[in-house]
Amino acid sequence: MDIRKAALHNLAEALKNKEFSSEELCREYLKQIDTRDHEIGAFLEIDRENMLNAAKASDARRAAGNILSDYDGLPIAVKDNIAVKGERCSCASKLLEPVKSPYDATAITGLKNQGFIPFGRLNMDEFAMGSSCENSAFKRTANPLDTTRVPGGSSGGSAACVAADFAPAALGSDTGGSIRQPAAFCGVVGVKPTYGRVSRYGLVAFASSLDQIGPLCNDAIDAGIILDAISGVDAHDSTTLPNAVDNYTAAAWEGSKSGSLAGLKFGLPKEYFASGMDAGVAKVMDESIAKVKSLGGEIVDVSLPHTKYAVAVYYIIATAEASANLARFDGIRYGARKDANGLVDTYYKSRGAGFGDEVKRRILLGTYVLSSGYYDAYYLRAQRVRTLIRKDFENAFTKCDLLLTPVTPGVAFKFNEKSDPLQMYLSDIYTIALNLSGHCGISIPAGIDSATGMPVAAQIMAPALGEAKMLNAAAAFMR
Ligand code: GLN
Helix, strand or coil, X not given: CCCCCCCXXXXXXXXXXXXXXXXXXXXXXXXXXXXXXXXXXXXXXXXXXXXXXXXXXXXXXXXXXCCCCCCCCCXXXXXXXXXXXXXXXXXXXXXXXXXXXCCCCHHHHHHHHCCCEEEEEECCCHHHCCCCCCCCCCCCCCECXXXXXXXXXXXXXXXXXXXXXCCCEEEEEECCCCCHHHHHHHCCEEEEXXXXXXXXXXXXXXXXXXXXXXXXXXXXXXXXXXXXXXXXXXXXXXXXXXXXCCCXXXXXXXXXXXXXXXXXXXXXXXXHCCCCCCHHHHHHHHXXXXXXXXXXXXXXXXXXXXXXXXXXXXXXXXXXHHHHHHXXXXXXXXXXXXXXXXXXXXXXXXXXXXXXXXXHHHHHHHHHHHXXXXXXXXHHHHHHHHHHHHXXXXXXXXXXXXXXXXXXXXXXXXXXXXXXXXXXXXXXXXXXXXXXXXXXXXXXXXEECCXXXXXXXXXXXXCCCCHHHHHHHHHHHHC
8 A cells, every 4th residue: 555645535435445455555554664764763662552443343333334534544643742542731831741641522422422542752842842842851853854854853753653644544633733734834734723723722822822733644635534523612622612623525526626716816915925935835825816716716905014923923822821831840740840949849840741842842932921010011012912913914805815925934944044033933924823813823834945945835814613615725736
């Protein structure tokens, strides 16, 4: 069997036609992992026995005519900040290294209910803080397309895993671009759903008002398949939206069949095309605009005037929330403890030894912007500007159906190339406003940068709960 770039929907078809069993399929992916993960480093850990047992159970269901869905028996790899019962959940942090999850995240339950096989722990930036996977406490992940380059982050393990054919799809999380940016760097598809579309229950919180779980995969139809399985209201997460889940798979299929963007208006936010983009990215964006037009889409100019504040606002709000969320990791309740002289000393020693530099930097920043005397000047102000950023998007969506933008200013960079944290933060410019606004976006491969041979992605953004429209357009574009 050929698993290269294999889409879930094609594999599902092959399982149905008895071309191979789920066990054979899982063994094939494990073989690919054995062949290549030593040079890529996508996985922190894999429970093979568990995976193969789940595959055998799926094969038995299929033999008995009891499949849970068409996708029963398909493996999906999981980022190390999403809880899977009985498996480690370390967020690539020494502080949580010994932690095993006693329960499944709701997104994992959704996948298991359809017979998917969630497996493996994928590397990431510690606590999802970073854009290159270089902040993992355990190992570095290389970009499968050029191993001297980063896979992006923080879901770098997830993107590398799909790009290297270690799994047909993976789950990641996106707080400021952590699904879309690594997807772009590795040439795969990645979706950040509308805030509240997918439950955050079982996702280790980084910035609760921004975090969303989403898929990384090979095409827009697969993104629809996974979103259908993980979306919906959840009593365990009061921020989930009660709205019915559209049939995302059907919407993507329709786009893929029609290959047409007729009747759709694509807004180009002028602030995203102003400057700062590398020549290779600019060229692919020009080609993407031409392609949208050739498929019958209309292009209109729009403006998101508060874009220039997005990076600053994000790094205030995200760090503030992170400083509060990470306070629970105190070395007492769970995680790695360094015993010391009394309670406060235990906190200091455990957190001092457990957290890496970037996480400490964020906690310090977040504590600072929330402290009395600075709260009004930084945190409160950032919240107000966040509202303006959201209104920018809402205004833009009165003039167009979707937005077309770049995902990143440049292609995957080399290891250690962005050692200045500020340089790293600034590279999030095209992804983070969408987390602040809460709308949804997809990163799709759109071309190759001729200077480096690395992939360049385009981003399609949609209004709140516009996933169906977005996937429909993405599928048409990708065909
Ligand atoms: N790169 C951004 C950060 O470091 C986004 C991370 C994310 O989306 N988890 O915060």
